[in-house]
Amino acid sequence: MAQINKPTDYFNTKLYTGTGAEHNITGVGFQPDWTWIKERNNVTSHRVFDIIRGATVEMFPDLTDGESSDAQSLKSFDSDGFTLGTDGATNGSSDTYASWNWLASNTTASNTDGSITSTVSANTTSGFSIVSYTGTGSAGTLGHGLGSTPKMIIVKCRSDADTWAGYHVDVGATKYMELDTTAAAQTSTQPWNDTEPTSSVFTVGNWSATNGSSRTYIAYCFAEKKGFSKAFSYTGNGSTDGSFCYLGFRPAFILLKNADRAENWFMFDNKRDTYNVADAYLNADASTAETTLATVDFLSNGFKIRTSGAYANFSGSNIIGIAFAESPLVGTNNTPATAR
Numbered sequence: 001m002a003q004i005n006k007p008t009d010y011f012n013t014k015l016y017t018g019t020g021a022e023h024n025i026t027g028v029g030f031q032p033d034w035t036w037i038k039e040r041n042n043v044t045s046h047r048v049f050d051i052i053r054g055a056t057v058e059m060f061p062d063l064t065d066g067e068s069s070d071a072q073s074l075k076s077f078d079s080d081g082f083t084l085g086t087d088g089a090t091n092g093s094s095d096t097y098a099s100w101n102w103l104a105s106n107t108t109a110s111n112t113d114g115s116i117t118s119t120v121s122a123n124t125t126s127g128f129s130i131v132s133y134t135g136t137g138s139a140g141t142l143g144h145g146l147g148s149t150p151k152m153i154i155v156k157c158r159s160d161a162d163t164w165a166g167y168h169v170d171v172g173a174t175k176y177m178e179l180d181t182t183a184a185a186q187t188s189t190q191p192w193n194d195t196e197p198t199s200s201v202f203t204v205g206n207w208s209a210t211n212g213s214s215r216t217y218i219a220y221c222f223a224e225k226k227g228f229s230k231a232f233s234y235t236g237n238g239s240t241d242g243s244f245c246y247l248g249f250r251p252a253f254i255l256l257k258n259a260d261r262a263e264n265w266f267m268f269d270n271k272r273d274t275y276n277v278a279d280a281y282l283n284a285d286a287s288t289a290e291t292t293l294a295t296v297d298f299l300s301n302g303f304k305i306r307t308s309g310a311y312a313n314f315s316g317s318n319i320i321g322i323a324f325a326e327s328p329l330v331g332t333n334n335t336p337a338t339a340r
Contacts (some may be wrong), residue, residue, distance in 0.1 A: 004228040007325035010103045010126035011228070012180075013253060013271040020086060020093030028081040033104035033121050034108075034130060034220065035074060035082055036061070037089075038209040038282050040096040040272075040290040046091050049074045050134045051121050053158065053218060054107055060084060062180055062285050064161045097292075098272060098282065100253060104130050113143030120140075120145040120231070127223030132158075137213030139193045141201040146293050150197045150221040151231035154179055155209065162209040162254040165191050168320045170233035171259050172196070173203070178319075183261045227328030231321075234305075238315030242305025245257035250300050255284060256312060256321035263311040270326050277306045296328075330339050 004010065012028050033051040038044070046061040048246040053059075055076050059067045072085030081101075091097075104121035111120040111184060116136055122129035122145030129145045131179075135157075135249045144150060147310070149167040154160075168176035173192040175185040190207035202221065204211040224230055227249050234243040236258070253269045265284035270291070272280040276297040282290055295312055303323070305313045 003328060004126065004325070007228050007249070007252065008328070010123065011252065011324040012101050013269045014081065014099045014101060015271050016097050016099065018084075018088075018091040018093055018095040018097060020088075020091065022075070022086065023084045024090050025080065025081040025084060025099070028101050031077050031079050031106055032082060032100075032101035032102045033077070033106060034102040034128075035077070036044055036100045037074070037097050039092065040098055040282070041087060042095060042096045042289055043287050044047065044091070045287045046284065047073060047090055048116075050130050051077065051104065051106065051271075052119055052130050059156055059158070059218070061164060062283075064163055064180060066157045066160050066162075098269065100269070102126075102128050104128055108143070111143035111145055113145075114141035116140040116142050116204075116321050122217045125225070126146070127225040127229055129221045131219040131221060133203075133217050133219075135211040135213055135215040135217060137211065139203065139205050140211065141203050142219070143201055144197070145217070145225045146221060146222045147199060148223040149199050150202060150223050152222045153197065153202055153219055155204075155217055155219045157209060157212065158218055160208070160215055161174065162211070162212075164211045167192055167197070167202070168229050168233075168259070170320050172317065175257065177257065178285075179265060182262045184261050184266050184286060201245070222322060230312075230323050230324050232323060233318055233320045236305075236313040236315055236317040238308050238313060240306055240308050242307065242313045243319075244299075244304045245302050246321070247302040247323050247325070248328065249300050249302075250327045251323045252326035253302055253324045254296065254303060254321060255323075256319055258311055258314055258317050258319045260317040261310060261314055261322055266295070266311060270298060273298075300318055300327075
């Protein structure tokens with residue numbers, strides 16, 4: 001497996017302060033295909049934008065709402081970032097924001113690998129793809145374009161109000177997660193038809209959140225790549241001397257959730273927290289402002305939990321999530337990564 005030596009070529013967190021006027025955000029390092037924005041200092045819903053749906057079309061990870069157009073939210077994806085309009089949710093004067101940005105292919109293509117034709121923007125190097133499709137109401141397969149098996153998939157109905165359905169390899173295809181709620185993993189055959197994804201397709205059942213007849217959908221698919229991404233799981237021990245989770249890189253971003261209990265999804269990154277213990281968090285399933293709670297050490301080869309809190313470390317619980325790299329443990333263009 002080829003190793004990514006410069007993770008910021010494919011994923012980057014960019015913090016910025018709003019101006020209230022049209023604002024060009026630079027320094028991302030590439031033209032993003034998926035941008036997720038959250039206002040840090042106010043109660044405001046998350047916004048996500050992608051190349052397939054179009055820059056001005058937003059969705060809300062903490063809400064069940066379908067997509068909506070807003071010409072003053074994110075106006076365009078640019079060569080080194082993106083341009084914002086005057087919408088206060090993404091660019092309020094003097095408000096602070098976090099944006100998380102992923103590179104797919106900067107293009108789209110039709111994919112007929114599955115029984116349902118999809119439109120895909122895929123990056124086989126970084127293991128990330130965006131997949132758009134129209135539901136059939138009966139079980140089918142969808143090409144994801146990655147050439148390797150996705151370990152995490154997030155699906156949202158674009159046309160109708162419905163939950164954000166999540167697949168994670170360490171929960172399995174007999175269950176599903178909900179990105180917009182605190183719910184524990186739930187058992188159902190409907191979301192993924194009890195079928196694990198393959199290197200070419202993922203399977204959907206007949207559930208309205210993943211495959212309702214004539215509904216439109218977007219899916220974000222993640223395969224693991226050495227030195228760049230890892231879909232992880234660990235078992236909580238209930239101690240402030242918590243579990244260590246090996247990633248093979250120093251993380252730049254961590255999204256985690258207790259899969260066994262009703263707990264929030266927690267988001268940490270290396271830009272909002274530049275030293276250990278990392279405590280600045282946002283909840284993917286909530287519109288709440290940024291809060292601090294000492295949780296995790298970012299280490300050279302993974303992370304270590306520093307809380308006994310049930311959300312990240314309830315004894316015996318399966319904690320799942322995904323992480324993206326700041327630096328690989330060792331790469332040909334890097335000196336060995338160090339803890340902060």
